[in-house]
Amino acid sequence: xxxxxxxxxxxxxxxxxxxxxxxxxxxxxxxxxxxxxxxxxxxxxxxxxxxxxxxxxxxxxxxxxxxxxxxxxxxxxxxxxxxxxxxxxxxxxxxxxxxxxxxxxxxxxxxxxxxxxxxxxxxxxxxxxxxxxxxxxxxxxxxxxxxxxxxxxxxxxxxxxxxxxxxxxxxxxxxxxxxxxxxxxxxxxxxxxxxxxx
Numbered sequence: 758x759x760x761x762x763x764x765x766x767x768x769x770x771x772x773x774x775x776x777x778x779x780x781x782x783x784x785x786x787x788x789x790x791x792x793x794x795x796x797x798x799x800x801x802x803x804x805x806x807x808x809x810x811x812x813x814x815x816x817x818x819x820x821x822x823x824x825x826x827x828x829x830x831x832x833x834x835x836x837x838x839x840x841x842x843x844x845x846x847x848x849x850x851x852x853x854x855x856x857x858x859x860x861x862x863x864x865x866x867x868x869x870x871x872x873x874x875x876x877x878x879x880x881x882x883x884x885x886x887x888x889x890x891x892x893x894x895x896x897x898x899x900x901x902x903x904x905x906x907x908x909x910x911x912x913x914x915x916x917x918x919x920x921x922x923x924x925x926x927x928x929x930x931x932x933x934x935x936x937x938x939x940x941x942x943x944x945x946x947x948x949x950x951x952x953x954x955x
Contacts, residue, residue, distance in 0.1 A: 826908070831877060853878075
């Protein structure tokens with residue numbers, strides 16, 4: 758019989774202790790600083806007071822060295838394809854079109870002055886597949902591919918997790934392909950003509 762009442766007493770003490778801790782945090786949360794003190798440098802050192810963040814108005818700050826959503830500055834991309842080859846899960850898709858000699862000026866240069874030699878009609882990153890390993894950003898010679906601090910990017914449609922960074926529309930890409938094919942055919946014809954003359 759004493760064991761029975763001992764168990765009841767133990768249960769009551771355990772519940773009271775748990776409720777005491779809960780009430781302590783509940784009342785400390787009333788005194789939280791501003792919007793949960795997210796701009797405070799000591800945010801991660803806080804022990805008491807924070808119960809629930811009012812997301813999306815309040816969010817835990819992301820670490821400065823964190824690897825999150827990938828972004829490509831296509832104006833600095835030279836279309837080398839090293840990121841595509843380095844990606845262990847093939848989440849990057851790239852298509853390039855060689856630039857014609859008279860298009861080099863319009864194709865432009867990178868921020869460090871390197872002449873770009875390829876149009877990039879397709880540069881897609883499937884963020885749903887990306888495991889944020891950072892290998893693609895490491896091998897990028899122009900540092901145009903990098904991780905942003907955006908860590909929450911849920912979508913209702915899976916297709917919205919494929920980000921497009923190409924620098925040509927479909928019509929522009931078709932025009933560039935046609936122009937390049939014509940130039941190559943003309944060069945091939947001239948080469949055959951010269952070989953026949955010899």
